[in-house]
Amino acid sequence: QLRLVESGGGLVQPGGSLRLSCVASGSALDYYAIGWFRQAPGKEREGVSCIRPDGGSAPYVDSVKGRFTISRDNAKNTVYLQMNGLKPEDTAVYYCAADLRCREFPSGKRFASWGQGTQVTVSS
Numbered sequence: 001q002l003r004l005v006e007s008g009g010g011l012v013q014p015g016g017s018l019r020l021s022c023v024a025s026g027s028a029l030d031y032y033a034i035g036w037f038r039q040a041p042g043k044e045r046e047g048v049s050c051i052r053p054d055g056g057s058a059p060y061v062d063s064v065k066g067r068f069t070i071s072r073d074n075a076k077n078t079v080y081l082q083m084n085g086l087k088p089e090d091t092a093v094y095y096c097a098a099d100l101r102c103r104e105f106p107s108g109k110r111f112a113s114w115g116q117g118t119q120v121t122v123s124s
Contacts, residue, residue, distance in 0.1 A: 002027040002113040004034075004096050009118030012086055020081040020118060022096030029072070033102045034079040035111055036070060038092035038120075047106025048094070051079060058102040063089070086122045093117040 008020040022034055035050035035058075049070040050058040057070050067085040072078070079096060097111035104110050 002032065002098055004098065004113050004115040006094060006096050006115040006118040009094060009120045011121045011123065013124050014087060014122055016086050016122070017082070017084045018086065018120060020083065020094055020096075020120075022079040022081075022115060024077040024079075024098075028074070029077045029079070030074045031100075032098040033100060034072065035097050035099060035102060035105055035108065036079075036081045036094060037097065037106075037108050037111075038090075038094045039117075040089075040092040043092075045095075045108060046092075047108060049081060050099075050102035050105040052102055053100075058105045061106055083120070086120075088122045091120060091122050093119050 003026045005023050033052045036048040039045040049060050051070045069082040071080045095117045096115050098113045099111045
C-alpha cells in the first residue's frame with residue numbers, strides 16, 4: 001500500500017525559499033500522479049500543483065504561478081515542490097497525495113494516500 005511522507009517545511013521570511021519533499025514507500029512512485037495541496041487555518045484545502053507519471057504537470061493554482069515548481073525523481077521515489085518568493089499568504093500545512101493522472105485536480109477528491117502534512121510558515 002502506498003504511503004506518503006512530507007518534509008521540508010519550516011519558518012521562512014517573506015521572499016525566502018523552501019523545498020518540500022514527498023517520499024513514497026510501499027509502492028513504486030512511477031505509476032502515480034502526485035498532488036500538492038495546502039490548508040491554512042480557517043480555510044478550505046487548496047490544490048497547489050500536480051505532476052503526472054510522465055512528468056507533465058497540471059496547471060498551477062494562480063496564486064503560486066511563477067513561484068512554485070513541482071518535479072519528481074522516480075529513482076528516489078520522491079516528488080518535490082520548490083517554493084520561491086514565499087509570501088505570508090503561503091502559510092499553511094502542505095500535504096501530498098496520490099492519484100493516477102491528476103484527475104479533477106485542483107480538487108483533491110480523487111486523491112488518496114494523504115501524508116500527514118508539513119507546516120510552512122512565512123513570517124518576518
